[in-house]
Amino acid sequence: MMTDPQIVLPPVPVLIVGWRGAMALDPDGECRALSAADAARLARCDQPIVCHGPAVAARLRIERFECHDLLELFAFVRPARFCLPTPRGLAEAVGLPPPRDAADEAETLRRAAWRLLETLAEAAARARPRPLGEVRGLAWMMARGGWGWGRAVLAALGGENEGGRGAAAARVWERLPEWSDGPAEPPATSLPVSPAEARARLAKMLGPDAEQRPAQADYASAVSQAFLPREAPGEPHLVLAEAGTGTGKTLGYIAPASLWAEKNGAPVWISTHTRNLQRQLDAELDRLFPDPAEKARKVVIRKGRENYLCLLNYEEAARQDHRRAPVPVGLVARWIGATRDGDMVGGDFPGWLADLLGRSATLGLTDRRGECVFSACFHFRKCFIERAIRRARRAEIVVANHALVMIQAALGGLDDASLPTRLVFDEGHHLFDVADSAFSAHLSGQEGAEMRRWLLGPEGDSGRSRARGLRRRAEELIGASEEAAAALETALEAARALPGPGWIARLGLDEPQGPAETFLALVRRQVLARAAGADSPYSLECAVAPPAEGLGAAAAGLAAALERLEKPLKDLSRALDDLLDDEAAELDSATRGRIEAIVRGISHRALLPLGVWRDMLAEIGTPNAPPDAKGPGGAEGPAENAAPPAPAEPPRMFDWLALDRLDGRETDVGLHRHWIDPAVPFARAVMAPAHGVVITSATLRDGSGQPEADWHAAELRTGGIHLPAPPLRAAVASPFDYPAQTRVLIVTDVRKDAMDQVAAAYRELFLAAAGGALGLFTAISRLREVHRRIAAPLEDAGLPLLAQHVDGMDPATLVEIFRAEEHSCLLGTDALRDGVDVPGRALRLIVFDRVPWPRPDLLHRARRDRFGGRFYDDRITRLRLKQAFGRLVRRAGDHGVFVLLDPMMPSRLFGAFPPGVVPRRLGLAEAVRETAAALDT
Incomplete structure (x- = not known):
């Protein structure tokens, strides 16, 4: 009524x-x-x-x-x-x-x-x-x-x-518009972009009244070299371009990139690491496309499928809930009903809404389980993900992220087997770490249980789960194919060898069920026996070799079980492919789409990891004894006139065992494999197929004081060293007067292991700055201890204190609040070290609790041995300090103070700071006075 x-x-x-x-x-x-x-x-x-x-x-x-x-x-x-x-x-x-x-x-x-x-x-x-x-x-x-x-x-x-x-x-999907497909785009041409053209496009974007920045124009000119025609397969034009903060590098690379896309009829992919830079890029592109309708056609924000709402997941949630x-x-x-593009992670879905409603009811509606049936879905023509994919094919600029580009390239294509020929990687200092994640493998309880769930669906579930097993997705498509039906049944039975519901509790009781859990139980036992601090609440790890008693046999048993799963899945995939051929005249488009989706899912979600897992298991128990050092007859040394042994090839991979804990609770256990140099697969899978690549950042180079060594380190971490042709190097200095605008203070009389002293230092420094302070920590436990001690006194002084891991808000929301409230203070860990872009007085003080040395885990030790020992540690630490310091001054009028509460800060790390900025060692009281004076508070 x-x-x-x-x-x-x-x-x-x-x-x-x-x-x-x-x-x-x-x-x-x-x-x-x-x-x-x-x-x-x-x-x-x-x-x-x-x-x-x-x-x-x-x-x-x-x-x-x-x-x-x-x-x-x-x-x-x-x-x-x-x-x-x-x-x-x-x-x-x-x-x-x-x-x-x-x-x-x-x-x-x-x-x-x-x-x-x-x-x-x-x-x-x-x-x-x-x-x-x-x-x-x-x-x-x-x-x-x-x-x-x-x-x-x-x-x-x-x-x-x-x-x-x-x-x-709630049936909002019925009211959404459908996207329409069009003919395939013709191949791109290869017309170059000259330095003069790049400068002209940049000037047009800036407008006639813009401040003249010669360095920005020089940067655009250098970057244009990545947009020359490729001369040989596997030899892209690679430009490594370091541009100091304030250079205007975003518009500097947009200028040649947009011109190349316009001239050649193909998109340029601009990849970032942080959602903040994706939003910034989106805003900057308003200069190039001031008309919103034109921009909507020519600019697309692309992320992985797990970022977008899945309409089928929402429909099932709406019907059930x-x-x-x-x-x-x-x-x-x-x-x-109001979203621009269905992006729930960093788009127009407020991050705080997931805090309020719970992640399962919000972000859990995205396509995180890899169960998409693509064109067979009832919502395919309205799907946000498919709409973004199709828009990207016809766009001129696609703003993506590093993880999406790498994972899709590793799988052989960006959703549709097509790869962009021109790539710009901003925030290029993150590429090594993102590649490390993208090209790694993990045979763990969680990974195995997730594969089992993908194959079998929910087991013992209350009926509210939206997961769909392989039988539900494939059974009606198999039809009369006895071969496919038999392969499906065999595969589903073999999948029970993987960890089942309740596996983590059974491992804790040492009551494993099946070959996967048996292997994981022995992994857990070896880690607890050999890792230091087994009684601590933190995660543990140990080397694989030598394997404990029974681990080699358990690995062989699990490998055999995985092979029994792999074979019927291959048979099922082959049988479904045969259906596409044999029944080509009868199959409707939706059915063909469902079959293709299942074949793709079997390949990516099952066969690919199963093959890698079997390779990992095969290494356990393999003898690693050095070559026989004795000559004939047992005499020491090489035989006379014998050829010297060939030098051993250094290992490409590193494996280790780990037991993961969260707040003292065991969450996962398994065998892990990473590339010692993840820039190798990045160069092969991502850069080599491209025609031109730009890798840019304000912090590409180390600050060792040796220019050639610093460039070599940048080429090593970005993969440029693994390409046939050397990259073009370009560096443009920041226009800021750092010696006049900043101070770097090293406090010498605060014991970094005494949390009362550390907290008092944070409190007094934050008060001296009257807010606008970012506190960075190397451990969550230290952050929480400091927060507990200083929140109330800061509140009494009118300085709101925000804290990651304390406030119940996602980091992006915390940063937004910090940016908006000039007198607030923010505590955070690594995620905030270089993910904060806060110009002006809202950020005027950074306090680091101690030198951010790399975590001394087993993988780091392997890389340290490969890449230069102590010099590798120094390089990583200088880059971290450089990235943190770079948050302090974002525009010409900014002033700030950078404080390190670590008297053990070595002078060899001072190269992390700009030329002319000389760190000063002093006591806390003097540092507080210096901070207040420098910030005029």
Whole structure:
């Protein structure tokens, strides 16, 4: 029944929580201060209005509680829109003045709720006489399921007594437009881009009134060499280009890249490491394509399939959960109807929404299980992923990420077996680590259990799982093929050799079942027997050789079991391929698509890892004795006139055993294999097939003081050394006056192992800077200890403290809050070391708890032995310091102080800092005074 829209707030208090205390605003308007205990009691009993419930629970140190989270209301009213998940952020998003104190924050939340409900009421009034049917239906479904905001939203929409159309409103997939396919794109031409053309395109993008940056034009000119025609297969034009912060390298490489794409009718792929740079690139491309419609045609953001919403997953969740968990279903439905491209990770899906609703109900709806049936899916013509893939084929600029480019190249193609011929890798200093992950292999309990689940589907499941086993995907396609049916049954039976449900608990009890669990149990036993600190809460590892008693035999038994699984899967794949040939005249397009999807899945998800796992297992127990050192007759030394033995080929791979723990709880165990030099497969699989490649960063080179050695190190870490032709080297210095704009201080009188002293140093330095401070840590435990000690005193001083691994928010959201609130402070680990781009006074102090030496694990030791011993350690550490220091000055007017709380900082690492910036060693008290003076606080 339709009624007039009304604004009715829930009759509950508003709760604001700090680290020291809390503030409550009662429904009658009374504001009162609360102790932490009283605030926790109110939270548990009164379902208060809050902003980001998980963060409030973390501050109160209680479990999550029922509440009226204002962010949920914001996500319903303004889907696919971002706001900072703070009272100040909500105020800005809805057009209210920023709050001044805790009492004002409470009033701001109440006024923001009123403003959002007004927005719904106004929309409902404008929509009459046609009511907002889908919106009202979703609100009714969510209200019926207990959503705290449900009655208020329905009242604002004028439909509190809405009928039962909620489930129908959740069928948002029915209202999405379909994409249309077109003819295949013709092959690209190979017209070059000259340095003069690159400079001209750059000048056009900047406009006539732009500040002149000769270094930026020089950079664009150098990068253009990657867009020359290739002269021989396997010999791309590689440009290694280091561009100091402030050079404007983004537009510098966009200029020749966009011109080449325009001239040759093919896309250039620009790959980044961080989502932040992907967003920055998207914004910069507005200069080239100011018309949004044109930009939508020519620029595409591409990520891996696991980043995009899967409509089939959502449909199954909506059908199963619209009664059991209607709030996530409804809020995701609202987002689907408004999203730009379906990207849930770093796109227009607010990161804090996953914090509120849970990852399984949000990010769990992406294609993470590799079960896509492609063109056989009912939603194929509306699929966000397929839409992005097709748009990318016709785009001029595709903004991707390193992991996607590497993994897809390793599998033989970017979703459709086509590889871009021109690649630009920004944030190129990450390539070594990303390649290390992309080209590694792991025979672990989790990996084996995931393969078993992919093959068999959920076992002993309550029926709510959306996983689909191979039988469900393939059985009806096999038809009358006895060969395929037999192969499927044999494969599914053989898959039971993999770790089954409950495997981790059985290993803990030493009661393994089957060959995989037997092998893993012996791996676990060897690690616990040989690794130092077995009783610690941290992950453990040990070498494979010499294998403990029984491990070699267990490895052989598992290898045989994997071969028994591999053979019928190959037979099934071959039989399905035969169906495509034998029944070509009868098969409809959807059926062909499903068969092709299953064959592709068997290859990528099963056969590829099974082959690698068997190779890994074959190495266990293989004798590694050195060549016989005795001559004939047992005499020492080589036989007379005997040819000297050929030097042994250094190993390419390194294997080890590991037991993974999280907060003391065992999570995985297995055998791991990594390339000692992952730049080798990166060069072969990604760069060699291309025609031109740019690898660029502000931190490509080491700062050892030896220019040629530094360039050689850059070529080694990026894979340039493994290509036939040497790369073109280019370096453009930063325009910033670092000696005048920055200070580097090394504190000599704080014991880095005394957490009271470390925390006091952070507190006093943050206070001296009056906020705008980023604290970096080499261990999560140290971060938490410091946070526990300094959160309250900083809050008393009016400096909000944010912390990764503490606040219950994803890192990207924390950075957004830190960027927006000039006097806030942020604590983080490696993920924030070079993933933060905060220009201006919002970041004016960086404090590092100690020298960020590489973690001395077994893999690092193997690489250290290969790449130069101590010099390899120094190189990695200098690059980490260089990347962290680079966060400090992002534009010409910035000033900052970089502090290292480690008296053992060696002077040989000073090359991490720009020329002219000389680190000073001093005591904490002097460092505090120096920080305050340098930042004029």
